[in-house]
Amino acid sequence: MQRYMSPEYAMEDIFSKKSDVYSFGVLLLEFFSGKKNTVFLSSTALSLIELAWELWKQGDSVELRDNSMASCPKEEVSK
Structure with a gap:
């Protein structure tokens, strides 16, 4: 359950x-x-949320997708 809690709620009990x-x-x-x-993930020690944020800042958020979604057009995945 904790992996879905917002940082504000987890740290300051603000919901x-x-x-x-x-x-x-x-x-x-x-x-x-x-x-x-x-x-x-690997030796980078980034959580999924941190990894998603870093990839989004770099403009590479499509790289986060699961391999089973490889056939989906990148434009659709980016949305």
């Missing part, structure tokens, strides 16, 4: 509608990538 949006976003990232948020 809002944004907390639900954050949790849903984490679920979408897990579905899209085929990875769990609690798993640290």
